[in-house]
Amino acid sequence: MSSNDIVVGLDIGTTKICAIVGRKNEYGKIDILGMGKAESAGVTRGVVTNIQKTVSAIQEAVKIAAEKSNVDIKVVHVGIAGQHIKSLRHRGVIVRGNGEDEIGNEDITRLVEDMHRLVMQPGEEIIHVFPQEYTVDAEHGIKDPIGMAGVRLEGNFHIITGQVTAAKNIYRCVTKAGLQVADLVLxxxxSSEAVLTEEEKEHGVALIDIGGGTTDLAIFQDGIIRHTAVVPLGGNIITEDIKEGCSVMRKQADALKVRFGSALADEAKENEIISIPGLRGREPREISVKNLAYIIQ
Structure with a gap:
């Protein structure tokens, strides 16, 4: 098995850390070889808050994935999120020396590199630069200008930024875990690369990924990324509400959410009751499924 065909993804989340190993097949698709996960105790709302706990969880998840896939994992592609993530739009322009020459990849690269040189707020850095559409000599709405002739090349770009310290802490955790970072991906x-089709991106789609500490959003239209956001709210908020509303332990609240949770209270049955074992011989606590749904809703 060629190591060039192997790819490993590492998701450092608020509630769990996952490592997944895949192999590119002859059709260009990814076959999953193995997956490992560990409880995440050092991450809050997508941001590393305890280096050692995060390192230990990464090592545990990677070890499980390596054993299941029979792959020696050294290099990983790491996801980044958190409430520090921001997005903005910017327009770039270059003037070419000869309008008769065809526009090539080097011209696109010049535009993208110009975006990477934008001055950010102190403590912020550019993570991704996504071209949206181009203008060639006042001809608007061009998705791919390569091969066209023109003097003035303009481009609209979707730029994603994040805190330098947050990214460095992720690199530090992965390095301390004995791994190398191939790249950092929002x-x-x-998620959109994994679950969305080109037809959906062309037609227009919003992808929402609700995690434990954050909710990720990506909006596509005409095959182009239009907006991205990371909202610092996730499933842990619901767990805390159930814990307070039902006066149960956090572990019990999470189990209630996973097994019986519903966001539509009107569809819950009036007479359906859940019995929670009492602590140290105390009476069991009875919780209405409808009340649980009202808390979640």
């Missing part, structure tokens, strides 16, 4: 972009 998690909603990675």
């Amino acid at each position: 998690e909603p972009i990675a």
